[in-house]
Amino acid sequence: MYRKRHIHRTILVLSFVSLDVVLSVFANLSFFSHYFQHSLRTSLLSLYLLSVWALYLLDHLWDAKKETGKKTLRSNFYLQNKVGIASVIGIGILVVSILGIWYEWKFLFQNLPFLFAFGIGLVLVIQKIAIVPKEILVSFFYTWGILLPFPHCSETDWILFFFFLHVLCNVLLTYQIDRDWDKEQGTFTFNLWVSPRHLTSLVRILLVLGLFSLLWLWRYQNLDIGFILGLGLSYLWLLVTDLFCQNPNTKKITSELAYLPMFVPEIIFFFSALP
Template identity: 30%
Template sequence: MNFSQSFFRYLSLLSIDVVLGAMAGLLFFSRLFRVEVDLTVYLLLGSAVWCIYTLDHILDAKSGVFPLSDRYVFHQNNRTVLMVCVLAVAILGLGLAFLTFGLGKEFFWSVGLGALILATMFLIRKAGKSAGLLKEISTGVLYVLGIAWIPLLRIGSMDLSYLFAGFLFGYSLLAVINLLTLAVLDANEDHVQGFPSAADILPLVKLVEVIRRLNFLLIFVSLAGFIFLSSLYRPFACVILLMALVHYLTFFQADLSSEQKRMRMEASFMLPVLLLFL
């Protein structure tokens, strides 16, 4: 394995690619809603996403049975160090959030959202395999709500538009498609480990067909948005279209390994950085 492959592998193992994708999503919604978001908010979002994903992987690795995938082996072997890092980042994040927001609505609502996400994770784990499909849908929706949270709180009531709900739905649909594709890629491992997954509810053939149809729907709707919406919204429709195309072309490309598909699809969530050049 050469240096670049090793570098990107560790970015994936540490969920740094997910963090960067979430920060790019924050850029997407701050530009869409036309609100100011400073660098501190990006750091807070990145730290929160990293803590949640890393904690989830640590818990999965702890409850899993051997043989584990490379991701879970990594988190199992480095569990103590990673838990210390999660606690340190969480404490520093809360302190930075207090300094940034004060004891205002953004602080309390954000802490409440974080508690909701952790509670949802706990309930899904308790539900076991019966939580299949609900896991992907709830995680996708909460992920998008999390990255759009501060822009949503800062947007003025006079600036609200029904189009914003459409973009929130489109981005959420993309996140759900991403999680469903991962459920297919990880179906065998999730079954062995006993992790809840959409593959527990739907046969793989049916699940792949659902992914295909949802992808087509998102591609069609985002393309229609690019064509028919005003120039103000076309760049955002184009970004979602590009991300949807990457997901479709990557998932249905037979000569790629599961890990390559995972990394390419996660990298597609960084495409909103293109908005910096518009």
């Protein structure tokens, strides 16, 4: 029993410090790197993962300090360890700055429109003056950011659309868990004007439609089965999580890890290359 509680606590801590999100970003980049046959430089991959990690840590620490009333488990964790977390954020920002200036300045310069747009979107959300629901903004910038390293991607590629749809469903599900917090902060989200039951039904419909559409792509567009499996299993993972996970913390962690099947194409390629 003690060992089970210890494992559960360890998983919670890993989720609190957003390592599940970092792993998911790595899975996304791995999937599209293999899909577009475009390898990523170690410096660029490190820049991505550290940037996402520092950004999520900073966001959670900011939320913990702003939270009034009864604190959540995550907020208590951040407040109890704020010095250590702030140090990690500072070191992360320093390393990201070094990587950006010394190794990836050209990549950053080429993608200034994204950086400016992301900055503006961030300000609009923080100032509570965004006219687009937060879920849409987060899904849009997440998808755009993941695709930045791949210059040959086509806007008409259906895989990109279904990736965005999965991201949106994931965000809609996980943000339901923070419904009370968003309401308290006055953040413009779907949760403010759509009931949990209707929102959950919408997400399930989108996930089922996405699954069947991916099967259609495989059948009629001759898309490699590895990529269909990677994205299709991610859809299935999220759908099963929504249907069977009742505990909010478990549901959030499992939803964040719904991108792990996107490692499937790399795994298939690795084993197919063995003698």
